[in-house]
Amino acid sequence: MKQSIKSTLLACALALTGAGAGAPALAAKVPPAKVVVQDPFVDLRSGPGRGFPATYSVEREATIELLRRRTDWIKVRTDDGREGWVNRSQLERTLTPGGAPVTIPGPKPESRTEHRWEVGLGTGDFGGANVVAVQGAYAITPNLLVRADAQHLLGNFSNGWLATAGIAHVFAPQWRVSPFLGIGGGVLTISPKATLVQAEDRTDSTAYAGLGVRGFLTNRFLLQAEYRSYVVFTSRDENEEIDEWTVAFTYFF
């Protein structure tokens, strides 16, 4: 994968600089894996999706080359040069030429509790300002998440950025819908809109405590809703308290 990213980035760079002819040669350098079909037959589809028509069927015991993968679809080539896309589920029931079972990594029901990483896009309200949020989390255990997020705050009178890091405890990660608690801290930068008030930018540290609900949409996606209560440690006499509500669409792997 890393190799392919590198080669493709190189290919992109080449294409951009006008030396596009070198690109396909670079992209094809990774030697394709081979598998032997064990199902009665395997359908080759014309495109990477369930709606594409099956154009050819490969028999049991035939050897196919795995060329590239897009989401759950793998492009394969038969011995006689026919190409098509096969679903991951069908390739799970193949063997390597040496007779070992083939695994094609992908989401399974277990991944709800066994996944490590989460990445989410969210939006919400931070004390009256709109929020655009990017969130990341690492699951130390299924119950305990280490989280970090960056938020762009867009208000009527001021804009700002908020970066936080924290931990969250998920009460029942095995449930379809589970509540969670989170605490953390971070840095808040606010710049008042120049047209309205003559004030300087200010950067303060902040801490939050919050609670939320998360629910699995599929074996890959989560929907999270969260409330956080922030305390902003201002340089003025009084600290500021701000409430935040967010909803985030999260992918886990």
Next chain:
Amino acid sequence: MDRGLHVLLLTALGATAALPGIAHAQAAGESSALPTQQPQVVEPAVKRRDVEPAAIDTENFEAGLFVGTISIEDFGSSVVYGARAAYHFTEDLFAEATVGTAKAGKTSYEDLSGAANLLTDSERQYTYYDLAIGWNALPGEVFFGGKRAMPSAVYFTLGAGSTDFAGDDHFTVTVGSGFRLLVTDWVALHLDVRNHMFDSDLLGKDKLTQNLQVGLSLTAFF
């Protein structure tokens, strides 16, 4: 009385917990006394097999550049260009990040009055970013001549982001639709329409501005 009962129970519990330990220790002692070079009655015939994930080039990322026209409300149409990157979660869903920039023109008022400029040159720069979720609603194939079929999809996106225009950042909601054509397995062409919506009070009163963009982009999967 209660206390006595507790002590009794705890002792019983302790004893039962300790017993298997003693038994185990005894068993271990006995087995260590046996000759260590005892031949195995049954040789295990099953070899341990290492299951390795198939080495396939996974191409779920997509990145590229776009160019198009954006109609900035009250400020005419301008050329817009930028970059986009996407990650395809499934054949149906993807996430997309877009950055773009355009130079806004003049309002009709500025044109008619001649001299009065509402914005400075740098304030006229319209720059945005957008994070969106996309849905490949209508996948299909496009036939080019009689021999070539290229996978395609009509998709819809919904996103949120920020637009830096007229000296301020504005929270922007973006809705769009596009057509993606896979020219080869890893090169795609997009033709898409986006509506960037944000609140602006630039011309005196608060209103929701609609900024429509039509663009053509070239992307690569990797």
